[in-house]
Amino acid sequence: MAEIIDGKAFAAQLRAHIGRRVARLVAEEGFTPGLAVVLVGDDPASQVYVRNKAAQTLEAGMISFEHRLPAHTAQPELLALVRRLNDDPAVDGILVQLPLPAQIDADVILNAIDPAKDVDGFHPLNAGLLATGNGFGLVPCTPLGALMLLRDRLGDLRGLNAVVVGRSNIVGKPMAQLLLREDCTVTVAHSRTRALPELCRSADILVAAVGRPGMIRGDWIKPGATVIDVGINRIGLPDGRARLTGDVDFAEAVTVAAHITPVPGGVGPMTIACLLHNTLTAACRRRGVELPD
Numbered sequence: 500m501a502e503i504i505d506g507k508a509f510a511a512q513l514r515a516h517i518g519r520r521v522a523r524l525v526a527e528e529g530f531t532p533g534l535a536v537v538l539v540g541d542d543p544a545s546q547v548y549v550r551n552k553a554a555q556t557l558e559a560g561m562i563s564f565e566h567r568l569p570a571h572t573a574q575p576e577l578l579a580l581v582r583r584l585n586d587d588p589a590v591d592g593i594l595v596q597l598p599l600p601a602q603i604d605a606d607v608i609l610n611a612i613d614p615a616k617d618v619d620g621f622h623p624l625n626a627g628l629l630a631t632g633n634g635f636g637l638v639p640c641t642p643l644g645a646l647m648l649l650r651d652r653l654g655d656l657r658g659l660n661a662v663v664v665g666r667s668n669i670v671g672k673p674m675a676q677l678l679l680r681e682d683c684t685v686t687v688a689h690s691r692t693r694a695l696p697e698l699c700r701s702a703d704i705l706v707a708a709v710g711r712p713g714m715i716r717g718d719w720i721k722p723g724a725t726v727i728d729v730g731i732n733r734i735g736l737p738d739g740r741a742r743l744t745g746d747v748d749f750a751e752a753v754t755v756a757a758h759i760t761p762v763p764g765g766v767g768p769m770t771i772a773c774l775l776h777n778t779l780t781a782a783c784r785r786r787g788v789e790l791p792d
């Protein structure tokens with residue numbers, strides 16, 4: 500049976516460490532990092548994520564600025580808010596919660612965020628810095644969290660075969676870039692990939708980020724592989740409640756892999772912990788202060 504990677508516990512330790520570093524900044528440098536989170540509309544899952552982001556920001560000793568706009572908000576209005584936040588010296592990090600309502604072009608909004616405050620790492624400048632390895636940008640939170648779990652479990656990743664299933668800008672592409680930076684041999688697979696089960700079976704590290712519940716079966720996994728499940732799928736139950744499940748068939752995979760992240764409790768909690776990590780990083784860089792240990 501695989502060892503189950505406890506992302507919830509790891510994220511709690513990371514947040515506690517960030518909290519200690521923030522306390523040192525406040526005491527020694529006299530400033531408190533600030534994170535602005537913008538939510539447009541009333542998507543229930545997004546509301547929970549934004550609430551958790553605000554609560555964990557405060558717990559880490561940072562300032563939380565929350566902006567909630569109605570679902571009918573027009574793009575110029577949201578753009579104006581982003582520009583105000585770019586200009587606000589108390590705001591070190593800006594995050595616009597996704598998905599956005601259909602009348603808003605997410606790329607226009609994400610590209611308007613000051614790259615130095617782009618704690619989601621979605622701005623093309625930060626994506627470019629990650630792709631070229633040319634300097635230090637801000638890295639998208641979910642893949643950064645997944646990489647932290649991998650390094651904690653496996654140590655040196657050099658030379659390992661990694662297959663990333665999914666090519667989104669939020670997870671698949673940055674995950675592949677991060678693994679390349681670790682000297683893995685990386686393949687990015689997607690909905691048009693042929694012979695996907697065989698390809699997955701070649702992976703020492705298999706990252707599933709496709710958004711299709713249970714798609715990766717146990718016999719797609721190389722015995723002894725490390726499986727990182729980034730999928731967060733809500734499955735309706737007959738009693739009206741919902742169950743969270745990943746992209747990997749956990750019951751099958753756990754009997755084949757050496758290490759596996761569960762859903763919930765795996766990569767998900769790392770997303771917000773890494774958001775706080777990025778906010779601390781952005782705050783120190785913007786203010787020309789060394790990041791405390």
Ligand SMILES: Nc1nc2c(c(=O)[nH]1)N[C@@H](CN(C=O)c1ccc(C(=O)N[C@@H](CCC(=O)O)C(=O)O)cc1)CN2
Binds near residue numbers: 594595640641743766
């Ligand atoms: N601007 C962004 N929007 C979205 C991002 C993002 O990184 N930036 N990612 C997701 C949602 N997300 C954060 O925003 C997120 C997803 C999951 C979790 C999490 O802790 N999951 C838990 C289960 C929580 C639950 O019960 O729903 C887990 O997996 O254990 C945190 C944040 C899309 N939008």
